[in-house]
Amino acid sequence: MLAVASQAHEVQPTIGDLTVADGKAELVLRINLEAFLSGIDLDEIADTNNAENAEDYDALRELSAEEIEARAPGLLKGWNTLPLIEVDGTPVPLQSISVAVPRDVNIESPRVAEWRLAGDVAQGASQVIVRWPDGAGAMVLRQQGVEEPFTGYLDGGQTSEAIALGGGGQQSTLQAFVTYIPIGFDHILPKGLDHILFVLGLFLLSTHLRPLLWQVSAFTLAHTVTLALGAMGWVTVPAAIVEPLIAASIVFVAVENIYSSGLSRWRPLVVFGFGLLHGLGFASVLGEFGLPEGQFLPALIGFNVGVEFGQLTVIAVAAVLIWLALQAARASKLQGDEIMIQEREVLFRAVSITGSLIIALIGAYWVVERVFL
Known part of the structure; x- marks a missing residue:
């Protein structure tokens, strides 16, 4: 856990805005270019620190924005071989029109560049497909400039469905709901380490x-409220405030576990307050993805359902591990079919204190990192 404590290198999906009009196909990517240039397999890892070639990524991250902008077009040769875009069955060779890498970003944080690609297409074309390369991680693909635009979520190696250039490919209510469930789940498992530790607490x-x-x-109700308010843009709190407070919430819950073995009357209220903070964190993720305008509500609900499934999975795995520990304790004591209730409580208490101490230390590290680093 300590090895992956920092979330500054967390892998985020690429956002692709696609426009095909007036004989031109344009794809504008919001992309972590250093991750692509280093050759990291973004399909397999959730944090660049965990990649085999993490040192290559770090070396690229230390380069200036100008140097990364100069290297970006080198990725296009392989992408055009796929091809990345195909209109009416004809590959569209893309050229790099512009690359903008942000300046003055903390060295420990990823730089999300805006890369504008374009290519010529035949007049009167009717449909387009997008192929996303193997190892490229996820991409949120959004059609622009038409009514009822297509919005899709592609994993590395996947190809979009045929997208009508005149629009009308907007997802149905059920499709939007189902599409955003795995996005919400993915933000908990494997990418939401801070949320995982809070739920474990x-x-x-x-x-x-x-x-x-x-x-x-209490936690679910609270984060559902602020997730909805944040996604609608009614409540906006800077990440520089939210993220340290989320880390502090992890520390608080863990430390209270060490000093208390039961539910106090006010703890659900405290958890509700912390849930409001975590909901703002979820909302920032949706802000990066973008929700389809025509299916905003089902997509939002689907994302929240995915988050809940992720949290329940964390709890289920923890419960199974505790059960296995109890089974091992029973076997070691050779007490037949049942270990004494008192001994179960003692064992769980030992696990609780040890686990909570580890969680508190990681949370404290995050507080310091997010405030001062």
Whole structure:
């Protein structure tokens, strides 16, 4: 855990805005160019620190924005071989029109560049497909300039469906809902380490189900509220404020686990307050992806359902691991079919204190990193 404590190198999807009009196909990418230039397999990792060639990424990250802008067009040769864009069955060779890498970004944070690509297409074309390369991670593809535009989510190696150039390819309510469930789940597992640790902190309070239900219900209600408000743009809080507070919430819950073995009356209220912060964090992710305007509500609900599935998966895995530990303790004591209730409580308490201490240390590291680094 300590090795992946920093989220500054978390892999985020590329955002692709596609426009085909007046004999031109234009694809504007919001992209982490250093990750692509280093050859990291973005399909396999959630954090660039965990890649085999992480040192190559770090070396590129230390280069100036001008040097990265100069290297970006080198990626196009392989992409045009796919090809990246095909209109009416004809490959469209793309050229680099402009590359803008942000300046003055903290060296520990990724630089999301805007890369504008364009190519000539025949007049009167009717449809386009986009192929996203293997190893490129996820891409959110958004059609621009038409009514009822297509919006899709491509993993590395996937090809979009045929997109009508005149529009009308907008997802149905059910399609939008289903599409955004895995996006929400993915933000918890494997990419949401801070949210995972917070949920584990809730789980480690007690062996009883009722305290867990109270806490998870409060957390879910709270983050659903601020996720919706943030996604609609009604509430906006800078990440520089939200992210340190999320880290602080992890520390608080973990430390309270160490000093308390039961649910206090005010803990659900505190968890609700922390849930509001986490919801703002989820909303910032949706802000990066963008929600389809015509299917905003089902996409938002789908994302939230995916988040809930991710949280329940974390709790389920933790519960299975605790059960296995109890089984091992029972076998070691040779007490037949059942280990004494008191001994189960002692074992869980030991796991709770140890796990909470680790969680608190990681959370404290994040607080310092997000405030001062």
